[in-house]
Structures are given as structure tokens and as C-alpha cells.
Amino acid sequence: MSEIPVKQVARTLHIQILRHNPQDPDSEPHLQTFELEEADTMTLFIALNEIREQRDPSLQFDFVCRAGICGSCGIIINGRPGLACRTLTRDLPDRITLAPLPAFELIGDLSVNTGVWMRGMSEQLETWVHSQGLEQVNLNAVEQPMEPELAEQIYELERCIECGCCIAACGTAQMREDFIGAVGLNQITRFRLDPRDERTDAQFYELVGDESGVFGCMTLLGCEDMCPKDLPLAAQIAFLRRRMAIAGH
Numbered sequence: 001m002s003e004i005p006v007k008q009v010a011r012t013l014h015i016q017i018l019r020h021n022p023q024d025p026d027s028e029p030h031l032q033t034f035e036l037e038e039a040d041t042m043t044l045f046i047a048l049n050e051i052r053e054q055r056d057p058s059l060q061f062d063f064v065c066r067a068g069i070c071g072s073c074g075i076i077i078n079g080r081p082g083l084a085c086r087t088l089t090r091d092l093p094d095r096i097t098l099a100p101l102p103a104f105e106l107i108g109d110l111s112v113n114t115g116v117w118m119r120g121m122s123e124q125l126e127t128w129v130h131s132q133g134l135e136q137v138n139l140n141a142v143e144q145p146m147e148p149e150l151a152e153q154i155y156e157l158e159r160c161i162e163c164g165c166c167i168a169a170c171g172t173a174q175m176r177e178d179f180i181g182a183v184g185l186n187q188i189t190r191f192r193l194d195p196r197d198e199r200t201d202a203q204f205y206e207l208v209g210d211e212s213g214v215f216g217c218m219t220l221l222g223c224e225d226m227c228p229k230d231l232p233l234a235a236q237i238a239f240l241r242r243r244m245a246i247a248g249h
């Protein structure tokens with residue numbers, strides 16, 4: 001006898017959002033609750049759009065790709081950092097609290113400026129290939145082939161989308177403004193692996209060998225737990241620290 005499919009009753013979601021507009025001197029941070037009917041395969045991105053389109057056009061939040069690629073929709077979801085576009089409401093209870101990522105400049109409501117933070121980190125660590133060969137542009141030069149395994153290792157680390165979830169999840173990053181976090185240490189590992197980058201180990205270690213880098217990390221592991229790209233962040237930090245200890249830094 002075939003079973004009669006049970007029709008799921010749609011839930012009413014209670015979405016509580018931390019609202020604040022730092023550009024408005026009269027704005028005070030406060031929680032505002034919106035109720036909406038959950039739809040099948042609804043993501044938080046869809047829910048937020050529905051709220052903005054139908055309830056409050058002033059609601060601020062970021063998105064670009066809607067596919068977990070651009071890294072712009074990071075928010076705090078029931079106390080944990082995550083991507084709004086990759087979070088299904090059915091995986092959450094019907095009461096959902098949303099807040100902006102801490103440690104970044106607040107633009108308004110759920111929108112933060114991760115770009116300024118990431119650019120600062122990138123400039124501090126010089127996250128580009130340092131090579132004499134690349135500086136003298138030669139269009140006829142043939143790039144040296146890279147071992148596939150090494151290319152794969154570099155590609156793995158390049159999957160970082162600079163969403164800022166690892167920074168928001170890191171206690172050290174909340175306490176130290178200058179901490180480059182797991183995202184910065186991931187970048188250092190990526191360029192250190194790259195055979196085209198002529199910087200020495202000593203030069204790399206100089207960039208991250210203090211409390212703003214490897215030695216600021218207290219192995220809290222929130223970065224790896226919350227990384228939406230599942231990057232092996234803790235293992236890389238441990239590896240860097242070990243190498244630096246061996247090298248006497």
C-alpha cells in the first residue's frame with residue numbers, strides 16, 4: 001500500500017534584526033521583528049529580500065552573487081557567522097536573530113564594510129606575487145609549469161571568498177584591531193607556497209611573526225568551524241607557527 005504524502009504546514013518565521021544607522025545621529029541600535037511565511041527552499045537572502053520589498057525598503061544588507069562566491073552576505077545568524085545566501089531557513093528554528101558581523105565598520109543594519117578591512121590586511125601582507133620576472137613585463141615569456149599537486153594546494157587556499165566570517169568568529173580579532181586573523185594567515189600560506197613568489201621564508205615570517213599574526217592566535221578554532229568554504233585554517237596556522245619556531249622566530 002503506497003503511503004499518502006504528508007503535506008508540510010508552512011511555518012511562520014519570526015525574524016529579529018538588529019537595526020542601526022550610524023549615519024543618523026538619532027538612530028539607536030534596536031531589534032525589530034518581522035514575521036513572514038516560510039517558503040520551500042527559502043534562504044535568508046530570499047527572506048531578507050521579501051522583508052525589504054514588502055515591509056521595509058530601508059533595511060540594509062549586502063549581496064552580489066547569491067551563490068556563496070562573492071562573500072558579501074556574511075551576517076550573524078542566531079549567534080553564529082554565516083552566509084545569508086547559503087543558509088536555508090528550514091535548517092533554523094522559527095525564531096531567527098540576525099546581526100551584522102562584528103569587527104568591521106557598520107554601514108547600516110546588516111551591512112558592514114569588509115572591503116576596507118580586507119584591503120588593509122592585503123596591503124599589510126602584500127598579498128600579491130613578488131617576482132622580478134613579473135615586474136619586467138615580457139609578453140613572450142613562458143611561465144614555468146607548476147606541479148599539478150602544488151597548483152591544487154594553492155587553488156584550495158584561493159577558495160577563500162573574504163567573507164569575514166572567520167574574523168567575526170575569532171575572539172582575538174574582537175580584542176585586537178591589528179590581528180590579521182585566519183584569512184590573513186591563509187593568504188600568507190598561499191603566497192609562501194607559490195614558487196613564483198621570490199620572498200624568502202624569513203620575509204614571510206617577518207610579516208606575521210608577532211601578536212598581530214601567528215602569535216596572536218589563541219587556537220580558539222572558531223575560524224575553521226565557521227568558514228563557509230571549509231578551509232583548513234587551524235592546520236595552516238599550526239603549520240606556520242611550527243615552521244617559525246623551527247626557524248627561530
Ligand code: SF4
Nearest residue numbers: 160161163164166227
Ligand atoms: Fe571567509 Fe573562510 Fe575566507 Fe575566512 S577564510 S574570509 S571564513 S572564506
Ligand code: F3S
Nearest residue numbers: 170217218221222223
Ligand atoms: Fe582566532 Fe582561529 Fe586563532 S578563531 S584565535 S584565528 S584558531
Ligand code: FES
Nearest residue numbers: 066068071073085
Ligand atoms: Fe555572494 Fe552570498 S551573495 S556569497
